[in-house]
Every structure is written in C-alpha cells, then in structure tokens.
Amino acid sequence: MSRNRETTEARLVQAVGTVISTLDQRELTASAVAETAGVDRMLINRYFGGLNGLVERFAANHRLCWASELLTQGLGPGQVAGPRPAILTMVLLRYLRMLVGAPALLGILKAEFGADSALARLISSHRQHEEKRLFGSLGLILGAPLDPHELVGLKTYMSAICLELIRREAGPAGGGMLDADELARLEAAITLGAAAQFGAR
Template identity: 30%
Template sequence: MAESPIRMRSRPATEALIVEAGERILLRDGFPGLNVQTLAAEAGCDRKLVYRYFDGTDGVVDRIAGRAHAALTASLASIPQVETASLRTFARISLLTWLAALRASPLSLRLMAWALVEDSDLLRRIESDRAAVLQTWMRERRPRLRVPPEGDPVALNAVLLAAVQALALSADRRGAVAGLTLDAEGWSRAEAALDRLLVAFPD
C-alpha cells in the first residue's frame, strides 16, 4: 500500500509548508488566528509535526520573522548608495528607504502590529533583530559626518523613525492616519512634512 503524500514529504519540505502556512495565516487573519491547530490545518499536516519541528507556534513565528528580516535586508541593499556630506540628507534617505522597505514587507508590518498589542520575549527579540537590520544598513552607508554637540540627534532620530513606522502601519491597515489619506498625494504631503521636520538636523 502506497504511503500518504504527507508521510512521503521530507522534513525540510514539511517545515517549509508549515512556515508558508504561518505566513498566509498571519497576512490573512492576523496574529490571533495563528496557533498550532490552524498551522497544521493550513499546511495539511499533523499537529504533532508543528511541535516536533518547531516546538510549537513560537518556533514558526521565529522562522517567519527571519524570512521577513531577510526581505528587509534585500530591499535595503537594492537602494544605490548616495554620497552626501549632509547629516540631514543622510537622515532623509535613511528614513524614506526604511519606509519603502517596510511598505514592501507586509509580514514585517504584521509582526510590528503584533508587538504593539502583546509583549513576550520572542516579540521583543524580533523587534530587536528588525532594528538591527536598519542599524547595520545605516552603519555601512553612513558617511563620516560629525554629529553636532547641541541638540539630541539620537532622540530626534527615534521620534522620526517611530513616525515613519506608524505611517507604514497605518497605510497597511487603514490607508490613512490622523486625517491624512495615504494615497499618492498623501505620501507626497507626508514626505514634504518630513523635510520640514528634518531642518532640526544640520545641513
């Protein structure tokens, strides 16, 4: 008697099916719909395999996050390097590049949204790893610019980065934020507003 298709799958193939199932569930239903039962049903495998191969849902989420971070890294790497002697210009390029990378990665946005409403060691690590993706890119691209002694550029950058990420999340979930519709015209207005805020950085 021939083995069932599930039994004939190799472990790597079954793992890939489970991770892909997790991505579909996360994109379609959000994090509340992600559990061992839905993963197994979506992947067409026994629930025991989710525990055996991933030690439960967290292991699958960890793998999904790794794939999302790899996509962000590739997106950032595709942006040509621009030589600049202006800290303001570099900040602008970095923020808009990160915004574009996030908007191109729905999985990253779903994971970010999850971390806003729940707290766990896993989600904190995912957040830290995502931040490291941007920090690595900036460290490799940043020109040798002197940070001015006055002001607090670190805090300013954190505030602007939080705003950019909120824009990406709002565009993904609602298409608008605080009365600003995030269509082509809205994005142009948001970019112009960012330029006005960036005057706090030295040119």
C-alpha cells in the same frame, strides 16, 4: 529526514506566512498554524521543538525586516554631498518609500506592534539588528558616529512612519496605499520635521 517529514515541515513553514497575513483575524498560535497546514499540532513540537522553533525556521527563509543596505544604497564614505541633517532626512524618506512599496513587509512589521508573541519578539530583534547596522553605516558614511540626538531622531521618526502607515491601512478606507498627493504631503511633513529635529543643537 524522510520525504514525508520534509513535506510536512515545508507546509508548516508556509502556514506561518499564511497566518501572519491574517493576523487581524486570528493570533499566531500552534493551533492556527497546524490547522492552516492541515496537520496535527503535535508535529510542531516534534519537528521544531515548539512554535518558537517553527517561527525561527520561518525567519531563516523569509525577511522579517527591511535591509539597511536599501536605505544607504549609493552612499559611501566621502561620497555624500550636503549637511548631515539633509542626509538623515533623505534616509527617512527612503524608509517611507520602501514601506509604501512593500505592503507585505509592512504587514509583517505590524505584528511587532500587536500582542506579545514569539513572532513579535523575533521581528523586534530583527528590526533592532538592522537599525544597529544602519546607524553604524551612516556613521561611516558621514565621517563620524551618529550622536544621541540623531539616534533618537531616527528611531522616533522610523517608528512614527511605520505606525502611520499601519494606521492608514487599518482606517475606514483600508488598503493602506497612499496616492501620489498623500505621499507628497507625508514626505513634506517628514522633511520639515526631520530638518528641525536634526538641525536643532
């Protein structure tokens, strides 16, 4: 591969990230990426086989989803104390804090809830993969697989948390950052709701 091609490919991959950060202003298209990179759009087809291939390359070098290990850190089979509902609620609170502390990741996840696109489908695929890993890990940690009730509860609350943070970011105040009081209120609401969800049988 020539140095010129390597440089151009790197610029195009970087441009994908730049366009993602401005998805509110424009869509992720081959034209937008090429314009941002300052290269001919046809090079996307020539070097990557199209926009999907370029997005896949971007995904190979950038995390498009959270890592399940972040939500189960410090937990292991036989190392948890407390009832299952409390452990599952703790995981949801970790998920909330992780997204609050990673606005760039939240911006990427926001693309999944936008118009159908190669990026949205790829993010959805990555998220589902990490969810599957998380749920499998929790089953091992808790000593028994998650039941359907627990699976639905986790998926529902994780989606609701993500959408709520996106809504706050897009609101009149903008910024997307929760102050300490807002975070505490949201944590309290999640704790109460999740305890009822996971405790109900």
